[in-house]
Amino acid sequence: MEYNFILPENFIEQPVSDLLEKTWFIPRKQRHFLRMKKHCLVNNKLINENQLVHAGDKITLIFDNEDFSNLSLKFGSANLADILYEDEHLIVVNKPEGMKTHGNTADELALQNHVAAAINQEVFVVHRLDQATSGAVLFAKNQFVLPILGKMFEENKIHREYLALVKGHFSENQFTIDRAIGQNRHDKNKRILSAKGQKAVTHVEIIKKFTDKTLVKCTLDTGRTHQIRVHLSSLNHPIIGDALYGQKSQERMMLHAGKIIIPHPFENKILEISAISTSFLDILNKTK
Template identity: 60%
Template sequence: MKFSLILPKKIKKQSVSHLLEYTWSMPRKQRHLLRMKKHLFINGLLASWEETVGPNDKVTLVFDQEDFDFLTVEPGDPNLADILYEDEHLIIVNKPEGMKTHGNSPQELALQNHVTAYLNAPAFVVHRLDKETSGAVLFAKNQFILPIIGKIFEENKIHRSYYAVVQGYFSEKNLTLHKNIGRDRHNRKKYVVSKRGKKAITHIETLDKSKKYSLVRCTLDTGRTHQIRVHLSSEGHPIIGDPLYHPYSTKSRMMLHAGKISFVHPLSGEDIEIAAPSDTFIYKKSPLFKSGL
């Protein structure tokens, strides 16, 4: 595999070594292979690790198949991949509710399988949404970008906004929840607010409300499993249709949607901001609230 890219105009001049290790956060193994195999070129010439690169320089990287772990995913239906954004390295897909991000076995079809079929090539999961949650999911199209974008995600530099319809309403229009989250000792499928749990921060904004329900937007500073579901439930405002944290709700689906994802592209430096539409969430003031609730 060969990748070529032009460094963005706003990038600072730096050594090749600094570019790979710090600007791109490339793993040590990949950097070592590029160096040992002499598979890195600047403007068509074999690169020295200490030479300086800057705006508009062309960087070319060559990887052999054995440089990466082999991934086999059974292709699904390409028509089920609702593509929101795509470039040479990344693809963002609008996941429907009721579909897993990736299967637990080779035979189980999930969103990853459908994206693989659309690309006719492997798709690598960067993050996941719960099966019941719809909205934007980011995949890597190759194993060169996968650890780079993965580290950005771990550092909480990929920002996501979620929309939820919850039971009741908050007394404040805006609030931030600082509540640690840990696994429920009595139900391994659930998570709970726990002082011994991992740090979790959720920002909540009320967009609209009625006598029974509210539309809220949640943004995350952390990415704990079930974070929004647990935090909202802990405040007495569980998400409508949540089978775990609001099991007596009669709504047929969980009313949680990952409506927007934004980040700085690690290679191009471009600001990426992608909205994920939803037919379920429709309202006169917000495109993400169902009328009649």
């Protein structure tokens, strides 16, 4: 496949080698192929990797079947993919509660398989939502952009906003939970606060108070497994419907990824994509 990019106005000049390795995080194997096959062009001309590139330059990258291995993803049902945004490189989809982001085996169908069916091509998981959580999920449409988006997540350049309905009330309207999270040695399905765990930071803002519940907005600086669920339950405010960290409920777990904000990796624009869950809103509207 051939990809063409115009470097944006705010681009800082750098050698082509740095652009490929340090800015776009292209793996070493694929950089080798680009160099040996002469598949990297600047302004339609062959270049050496030490050449400086500048804002406004056209970069052409060509990848063939040898450059990336196939994912061999089984297609699911296209009608189960609620696509919120799509372009040449990435796609954002609204995941319903109760559906996995990706399957654990090659034969298990999940959101990834349904998205692939909807656009008739493989897609690659950038991040995931818990099965019981609904909302916006980002997939890469090619293996070239996959490490770029992954690095953006690691560096907290991609922001996610969650809505959660929790038990009880808080004394503050805004606060931050900065508590490391680690594996629960007694239950592999659970996470716990642990000084030896991974750094985890959740910012919490009160949206609305009900009789004995509170609607909060949570934004993340990190993306640990079950992060919001563990952090809120550690304050004795578990998410309603969270059977793992709170109490069982006949209704869904009230956690929804309502917005994802992505600085586009190749274009000088910010994508702000919202997702709506009717089941979340239905329960919320019945809450007093």
